[in-house]
Amino acid sequence: MALITISGYPSSGKSQRAAQLKRHLESRLADPSYIGPSLSVVLLSDDTLNIDRSSYNDSRSEKPARGTLFTAVQRNLAQNTIVIVDSLNYIKGFRYQMYCAAREIKVRVCTVYVLATPDLCKQWNSERTDGKTYAPETLANLLQRYEEPSSMVRWDSPLFTVSWTDEDVPADDIWRAITEGVVKPPNTGTQAVAKAPTDALRTLEHTTASIVSALVSEQANSGSLGGTATITLSSTLKVRITLPPRNVTLSELQRLKRQFVTLHKRAITLGTTEKGVVDWSEQSVADKFVVYFEENIKQ
Numbered sequence: 001m002a003l004i005t006i007s008g009y010p011s012s013g014k015s016q017r018a019a020q021l022k023r024h025l026e027s028r029l030a031d032p033s034y035i036g037p038s039l040s041v042v043l044l045s046d047d048t049l050n051i052d053r054s055s056y057n058d059s060r061s062e063k064p065a066r067g068t069l070f071t072a073v074q075r076n077l078a079q080n081t082i083v084i085v086d087s088l089n090y091i092k093g094f095r096y097q098m099y100c101a102a103r104e105i106k107v108r109v110c111t112v113y114v115l116a117t118p119d120l121c122k123q124w125n126s127e128r129t130d131g132k133t134y135a136p137e138t139l140a141n142l143l144q145r146y147e148e149p150s151s152m153v154r155w156d157s158p159l160f161t162v163s164w165t166d167e168d169v170p171a172d173d174i175w176r177a178i179t180e181g182v183v184k185p186p187n188t189g190t191q192a193v194a195k196a197p198t199d200a201l202r203t204l205e206h207t208t209a210s211i212v213s214a215l216v217s218e219q220a221n222s223g224s225l226g227g228t229a230t231i232t233l234s235s236t237l238k239v240r241i242t243l244p245p246r247n248v249t250l251s252e253l254q255r256l257k258r259q260f261v262t263l264h265k266r267a268i269t270l271g272t273t274e275k276g277v278v279d280w281s282e283q284s285v286a287d288k289f290v291v292y293f294e295e296n297i298k299q
Contacts, residue, residue, distance in 0.1 A: 001039055002082045002178035003073070003102040005156075007089040007149050008114030010056075010134050010142050011125035017114050017162055017169050018043060018086035024171035025082055036179065042076045044069065045086035047132070056088070057138050066094060073098055077105045082178060092147040092155075099155035103186045110177040111156045113149045116164040154184075200280040204264055207285045211239070211293075212253045219247055239286045242294055252297070260292045 004021065008014045025041045028034060046053070046065075049072055055065035069087055076083050089095055095111070102109045116124075121143065125133050134142070149156040158177045160170050214231045222229065226245030232238050264285075 001037075001079055002108040002110070003077060003098060004082065004084045004174065004178065005089055005095055005098060005109070005111045006084065006086045006114060007095065007111060009090075009116055009118065009121045009146060010088060010139055011121045011128070012114050012116035013124070013164060014088075014114045015045060015047070015086055017112060018045065018084050021112070021169050021171065021174065022084060024169065025175070028171075028175060037080065039080055039082055041082045041084065043084045043086060044072050044076065051087075053132055053134050053138075056142060057135060070094070070097060070101070074101050077102060077107060079105070079107065088142065088146075090142065090146045092149075092153075095149070096155040103184050106183055106185065108178050108181045108183055109155075110174060110181070111149050111159045112169065112174070113159060113161045115161055118143050120164060197280055201265065203280055203282055204261055204285055207233070207237075207282050208257045208261060208289050211241075211286060211289055212250075212257050215241070215243075215248065215253055216250060219243070233282075233286065237282055237286060239290050241290045244297055248297060256293055256296055257289075259296070260289050264288075 006014050006018050022043050051065045055061045151157050151159040162169050210233045218229050226243045228242045230240050
């Protein structure tokens with residue numbers, strides 16, 4: 001349904017704003033006047049994922065912490081879920097990564113920028129008594145490295161800024177964004193790669209080899225007269241092929257087979273981004289090889 005990214009300085013009040021937003025959304029969904037689809041609200045944060053504040057002390061420990069968060073985002077994104085990501089999200093590249101994941105699932109996105117001055121963040125961090133404080137040097141480093149969200153870039157838009165002086169989040173505007181906003185379709189870079197079945201390579205090799213053998217037999221039986229012939233490979237597999245009016249040597253057939261197999265091995269091992277499901281059945285492979293043969297054989 002939607003991905004809501006909360007971003008802001010450390011100790012700027014992000015968790016408070018995320019909790020406010022979650023209450024607003026759940027209240028709207030429970031309202032008797034709501035007639036939309038059945039939705040759930042999931043709040044992901046460093047606390048819910050047991051990511052300690054010390055994880056941000058150095059890049060070596062921060063990287064797996066971000067990986068844990070991103071995995072949780074991917075796992076929870078769905079058409080019937082509103083996911084609120086309450087974390088620093090201070091790196092624009094990471095926000096873009098989550099944006100791409102949301103586009104792949106075809107859900108709406110928005111960003112909530114929780115604004116507070118660095119001095120206030122330092123004060124609030126020092127006043128915490130719940131054991132969830134940042135080390136002073138870590139806090140100073142994160143404040144310096146923070147990459148502010150911008151409404152000018154697509155992965156931060158639409159952007160809602162909530163100041164430390166605001167009593168509440170702009171719930172009405174956020175609700176409209178996640179229920180009526182434009183759902184951006186996945187592009188080539190965010191599309192899931194369709195993998196071939198595990199026996200695709202065997203099917204490719206076996207089917208093309210069978211056709212080569214059948215063509216050799218057909219030419220021997222017909223005396224290389226050329227024309228259209230029906231090749232029977234099995235009780236359920238037959239192909240029609242047009243032969244040139246000459247004898248096609250075994251070396252020519254094997255060369256075309258190698259070229260065809262090489263072309264299709266890449267799609268098998270790396271996947272394909274073609275629209276729809278790629279058919280790797282014996283009949284489909286045989287038909288494709290016949291077309292390749294007829295287009296590339298010298299007359």
